[in-house]
Amino acid sequence: MVLQTGYFDDSGSDSGSEYYVLAGFLAPAEQWESVSLKWANTLGPELRYFKMSEAMALRGEFRRGWTASLRDKLILELVDVVKAIEPWRIECFLRRRLFEAFVNGGTR
DSSP: OOOEEEEEEEEOOSTTOSEEEEEEEEEEHHHHHHHHHHHHHHHTTTOSOOOHHHHHHTOGGGSSSOOHHHHHHHHHHHHHHHHTTOOEEEEEEEEHHHIIIIISTTOO
16 A cells, blocks of 8 residues: 655635635555655755745745746746656645535535
């Protein structure tokens, strides 16, 4: 038996989005160890973490010293780090109104 580990995130959870998206990757746990090390090395000492919304807006960790070109180069490097382990990609798209009605119980 192989222990699988996944990393997932949501998008569109704000009320203005038409879709709610949950997506991520699944791979054997030991493969994520190498990803973690390479990810940290790729971020380098200038970034404590990576958050796509901050990167795209050039705010937060990307507030100082970053340009769109440098950011895009980093994103492609991080994509290569994850692609190297060939994880399974899992994604789910759901219209917000259905999310509200069925998943969230209409309470939001």
